[in-house]
Amino acid sequence: xxxxTQSPATLSVSPGERATLSCRASQSVSSNLAWYxxxxxxxxxxxxxxASTRATGIPARFSGSGSxxxxxxxxxxxxxxxxxxxxxxxxNNWPHTxxxxxxxxxx
Amino acid sequence: QVQLVQSxxxxxxxxxSVKVSCKASGYTFTSYGISWVRQAPGQGxxxxxWISAYNGNTNYAQKLQGRVTMTTDTSxxxxxxxxxxxxxxxxxxxxxxxxxxxxxxxxxxxxQGTMVTVSx
Numbered sequence: 001x002x003x004x005t006q007s008p009a010t011l012s013v014s015p016g017e018r019a020t021l022s023c024r025a026s027q028s029v030s031s032n033l034a035w036y037x038x039x040x041x042x043x044x045x046x047x048x049x050x051a052s053t054r055a056t057g058i059p060a061r062f063s064g065s066g067s068x069x070x071x072x073x074x075x076x077x078x079x080x081x082x083x084x085x086x087x088x089x090x091x092n093n094w095p096h097t098x099x100x101x102x103x104x105x106x107x
Numbered sequence: 108q109v110q111l112v113q114s115x116x117x118x119x120x121x122x123x124s125v126k127v128s129c130k131a132s133g134y135t136f137t138s139y140g141i142s143w144v145r146q147a148p149g150q151g152x153x154x155x156x157w158i159s160a161y162n163g164n165t166n167y168a169q170k171l172q173g174r175v176t177m178t179t180d181t182s183x184x185x186x187x188x189x190x191x192x193x194x195x196x197x198x199x200x201x202x203x204x205x206x207x208x209x210x211x212x213x214x215x216x217x218x219q220g221t222m223v224t225v226s227x
Contacts, residue, residue: 043218045217046207049215055207091211096157096212
């Protein structure tokens with residue numbers, strides 16, 4: 001099973017600042033990596049798939065990069081609605097494991 | 108519009124079984140797989156398994172093997188997830204999800220979630 005790790009566990013950021021979230025896979029997942037945003041009481045929302053392709057309707061301030069085992073989600077200028085938990089997920093190998101999440105909160 | 112609508116909340120006793128439904132609409136049901144993901148209170152997301160709506164092939168998380176069964180009914184465009192021998196640590200919100208493409212498993216369509224509580 002591929003183990004996904006995310007860092008940091010919590011990221012405190014001021015509105016308007018840049019946020020950089022990391023995701024690491026225990027073995028290569030090629031570019032088969034997705035990022036999700038989840039707010040309390042809501043289902044996850046797909047942000048990025050294929051490591052760098054924004055999903056439909058996702059603002060350009062969200063960008064993804066990386067391949068193999070190291071991935072990054074960047075939020076260029078945090079808006080109030082971006083404070084949430086972010087998960088990465090690999091879908092290269094069964095089981096399609098999620099990372100433990102990074103909580104982005106207000107500094 | 109494309110949507111997945113799940114059945115309502117359930118309360119079960121330890122050792123019982125639960126069956127959650129996920130009704131799809133707005134797309135050709137057999138063109139996409141359906142995955143199930145759960146989330147225990149205050150915890151992260153856990154991938155449970157996948158079923159092809161085309162031919163019924165499945166792939167389950169190893170920790171759930173023997174307790175979980177995923178099925179589909181193509182006549183009603185509905186997917187089902189049954190979990191048996193329930194334990195307290197099965198208490199979670201259960202989601203069904205559909206990928207953006209039939210060729211990969213990044214989920215852009217999610218059901219609203221079904222809360223399953225296991226308590227004596």
